Amino acid sequence: MSGIIVALIGMVVFALGYRYYSKFVAERIFRLDPNYVTPAHRYKDGVDFVPTNKFVLWGHHFTSVAGAAPILGPAIAVYWGWLPAFLWVILGTVFAAGVHDFGTLVLSVRNKGQSVGTLAHRLIGQRAKILFLFIILILVLMVNAVFAWVISNLFISYPASVLPVFVQIPLAIWIGYAAYKRSKKMLIPSLLALGVMYLTAIIASRVDFLQIDLVSYFGGEGAAGLFGLGATSSAFLIWIIVLMVYVYIASTLPVWKLLQPRDFINSHQLVVGLGILYLGLLFLNPEMTAPITNANPDTPWLPLLFITIACGAISGFHGLVSSGTSSKQLNKETDARFVGYFGAVGEGILALVSIIAVATFFANSDEFFATYSSFTDANGAGLGVFIEGAANLASGIAIPPDIATTIVSIIVVSFAATTLDTSVRLMRYIIAELGVEYKVPALTKTHVATTVAVVSSAALVLLPEGPKGFGSGGYQLWPLFGTANQLLAGISLLLIAVWLRRQGRNYAVVLIPMIFLMFMTLYAMFQQVIFEWSWFGTGSNTLLFVLGAIIFVFAVWIILTAFSVLTESKNTTIDDEDRK
Amino acid sequence: MLEKIKLLIDYYEEVLSMPHRQEIARELRNEDDVFLLLLYSEMIGIPNPVYYYTLELYPYMIEKFHDWHLRMGMEKSPLSGIRCC
Numbered sequence: 001m002s003g004i005i006v007a008l009i010g011m012v013v014f015a016l017g018y019r020y021y022s023k024f025v026a027e028r029i030f031r032l033d034p035n036y037v038t039p040a041h042r043y044k045d046g047v048d049f050v051p052t053n054k055f056v057l058w059g060h061h062f063t064s065v066a067g068a069a070p071i072l073g074p075a076i077a078v079y080w081g082w083l084p085a086f087l088w089v090i091l092g093t094v095f096a097a098g099v100h101d102f103g104t105l106v107l108s109v110r111n112k113g114q115s116v117g118t119l120a121h122r123l124i125g126q127r128a129k130i131l132f133l134f135i136i137l138i139l140v141l142m143v144n145a146v147f148a149w150v151i152s153n154l155f156i157s158y159p160a161s162v163l164p165v166f167v168q169i170p171l172a173i174w175i176g177y178a179a180y181k182r183s184k185k186m187l188i189p190s191l192l193a194l195g196v197m198y199l200t201a202i203i204a205s206r207v208d209f210l211q212i213d214l215v216s217y218f219g220g221e222g223a224a225g226l227f228g229l230g231a232t233s234s235a236f237l238i239w240i241i242v243l244m245v246y247v248y249i250a251s252t253l254p255v256w257k258l259l260q261p262r263d264f265i266n267s268h269q270l271v272v273g274l275g276i277l278y279l280g281l282l283f284l285n286p287e288m289t290a291p292i293t294n295a296n297p298d299t300p301w302l303p304l305l306f307i308t309i310a311c312g313a314i315s316g317f318h319g320l321v322s323s324g325t326s327s328k329q330l331n332k333e334t335d336a337r338f339v340g341y342f343g344a345v346g347e348g349i350l351a352l353v354s355i356i357a358v359a360t361f362f363a364n365s366d367e368f369f370a371t372y373s374s375f376t377d378a379n380g381a382g383l384g385v386f387i388e389g390a391a392n393l394a395s396g397i398a399i400p401p402d403i404a405t406t407i408v409s410i411i412v413v414s415f416a417a418t419t420l421d422t423s424v425r426l427m428r429y430i431i432a433e434l435g436v437e438y439k440v441p442a443l444t445k446t447h448v449a450t451t452v453a454v455v456s457s458a459a460l461v462l463l464p465e466g467p468k469g470f471g472s473g474g475y476q477l478w479p480l481f482g483t484a485n486q487l488l489a490g491i492s493l494l495l496i497a498v499w500l501r502r503q504g505r506n507y508a509v510v511l512i513p514m515i516f517l518m519f520m521t522l523y524a525m526f527q528q529v530i531f532e533w534s535w536f537g538t539g540s541n542t543l544l545f546v547l548g549a550i551i552f553v554f555a556v557w558i559i560l561t562a563f564s565v566l567t568e569s570k571n572t573t574i575d576d577e578d579r580k
Numbered sequence: 581m582l583e584k585i586k587l588l589i590d591y592y593e594e595v596l597s598m599p600h601r602q603e604i605a606r607e608l609r610n611e612d613d614v615f616l617l618l619l620y621s622e623m624i625g626i627p628n629p630v631y632y633y634t635l636e637l638y639p640y641m642i643e644k645f646h647d648w649h650l651r652m653g654m655e656k657s658p659l660s661g662i663r664c665c
Contacts, residue, residue, distance in 0.1 A: 048606075052598065179597070186596050260599055
């Protein structure tokens, strides 16, 4: 089957979902009211609460939610064949992610623009808030570990990407300075920054000594490295330490100095990346050479598929963005459908191209099975295959493969690095908040909280032993990242259901995805924790066992809370207090 | 055609400059808050020798003060000295 046809089918389903399903949800379930005074107008302050044009808000919302995760998940999940991944991405986006992102936006708009965490406290109670904090803590810890591994792995596999990625840092600081201190127009500096980065990429791809290849400095893969470790292990160790030092500094700087301008360059990279991939797809018209389904997987697709692809099908992180910033800037309530639902569709489109890039890369299915020989291999190799596959698509618009590989790896690393920066920052806030909650004043200090965040993340990424030795097993944490993310989405869906129920509306559209997600999460964690990671499991691993068990308990907790809240007597109907 | 490109560039500037504008506004607002606090420190019990003069600014700040307490999550004015609502 041609890759273009697969992309077209996906787009058509997304379009139908937006046209009909989101309309149904907007009119019949959420009952959006164009005359409702949104928080952006009611609390207008020119800073957080600013009424914003819906297209502009969508652009901002989309660039905030899209990152490396919707690329990595689908690239791994193609292990079960491209069809299951494809179906989960399109159906998940239409029926779960769309409703979730849209719903959290509406929920927050109807509740003074408050974030999901605050709403959990208000709608369910104090326990829900603590549960929420802990789940986010686990989620950001996973994000830190997984993305630190992703970046180190890419630096080792694609040494040409190192220099351009580090060039991005001073460029970002310069843009931040230009934008703030002189409030210049952004177009020219951004294009310049992008040009310099890609020029560095082209030069580094062709000039060997500009490629910072730590493994070869140690004398190749077999050679000995630091502290009696092998060369690859030492390379992982060094990169992870460098990254941790970097995020420590980056996450304690003011947002506008580095994080925001980096985000800013990344949103250009997102457009460039999506453009290159879809144009390449159009001109190359490759066949889907990966098998439709994998007949003999060593790990069954049910339930792991649903946690391997989190971002791209449904992701709890979007709820944080929807309710944290976008809801405070919504001009009219009816715009929520476009911003929320279409934001999820945007991420679906990114996940879709990731599946296509991987599935069209191989010459035939034998080659596919050689790379994706087991689920563990798929976890380790997925991202690399995506980069090669994306470079293959880019050859459709005459970009040489070595340069395309470097550019795509830079795009993925930049996304991952910004995510890392944001999540260390978030973790610092949460640790400080827990410090207040449990009266440990030391934890509220910026540097103490950051140190705790950075050291625990570094420990987590260094502990799992992978096939290439010390530090190379960070990808084993990926299923845990997926589950934590799905749990967060579960809580948000629960909040929307509670709110709808109290309004006396039909809440099945959120309840069904919630039950589905919770069931899959519980099932997956039960299976992984008992049969895989426990001391009598096939891949016994204490660390993963403990983390998995914690997530399992949280999932049970959410389900019990959901059950008790949703079955309490119906007399608790509360009016929309903002409607007055 | 040229019009459309212009619109596109405007859209682009708008999307990307939004968070930046927000940060600038936030810094300015924080400075303003500190400034107001200095001017009206008397109201929260910190002696201020120039209070008599700063009081002349009272009519100009009522509206700002109203925005401030709404922003801080207080529906009504928390200070009896300032009656904005």
